[in-house]
Amino acid sequence: TTAITSVALGACLIEKHFTLDRNGGRPDDSFSLEPKELQQLCQGAKTAWQALGHVDYGRKSSEQGNAQFRRSLYFVKDLKAGDVIDESSIRSVRPGFGLPPKFYDEILGKKVTRDIVKNRPVKLEDIN
Numbered sequence: 001t002t003a004i005t006s007v008a009l010g011a012c013l014i015e016k017h018f019t020l021d022r023n024g025g026r027p028d029d030s031f032s033l034e035p036k037e038l039q040q041l042c043q044g045a046k047t048a049w050q051a052l053g054h055v056d057y058g059r060k061s062s063e064q065g066n067a068q069f070r071r072s073l074y075f076v077k078d079l080k081a082g083d084v085i086d087e088s089s090i091r092s093v094r095p096g097f098g099l100p101p102k103f104y105d106e107i108l109g110k111k112v113t114r115d116i117v118k119n120r121p122v123k124l125e126d127i128n
Contacts, residue, residue, distance in 0.1 A: 004044040008052065014045065070096025073104060073122040079112050090122060098122040 003014045017032035033041065076091045083089075085107055092101040098121025099107070111128040120126075 001041070001044070003041060004048050007045045007048040014041070016041065067097060068095040070094065071101050072096040072098035073101060073107070074098055075116045075118060075120050075122060075126075078118050079116040081114050082111050083116075085110050085112060085127070099124065 003011075003016065006014065016038070017028045018038055019026065019029045019032035019034060022029050022032065022034060071092045071094055073090050074093050075089060077089060079085075079089060087108065090104070090107070092104065103122075107122065107127055112126055113128050114126065116126060
């Protein structure tokens with residue numbers, strides 16, 4: 001139903017008319033949910049909510065050994081403390097022991113906090 005689909009799209013509140021008997025003669029009875037239908041709606045909404053799952057971008061313990069196969073940022077030339085990081089200073093390579101490549105644009109233009117030796121993984125403490 002539309003109500004259940006709305007849960008999958010992020011709705012956290014559903015308004016429905018409820019009646020114990022559609023033949024009760026009240027104005028909303030003809031289009032209101034009866035107890036069994038409300039139960040089905042609640043179960044469907046709960047199932048849809050659970051299907052959304054839980055987002056977790058962290059690494060699982062089972063993935064810890066896979067760092068060597070991931071990419072990360074590495075310094076590709078020697079730098080002195082205070083030097084500015086530019087495109088020629090860093091590269092995304094394997095293994096994944098440095099900052100993830102998603103930080104590439106963020107660290108361009110930053111200064112290094114210490115002397116850097118070529119082929120060292122980029123770490124947060126290296127960047128000012």
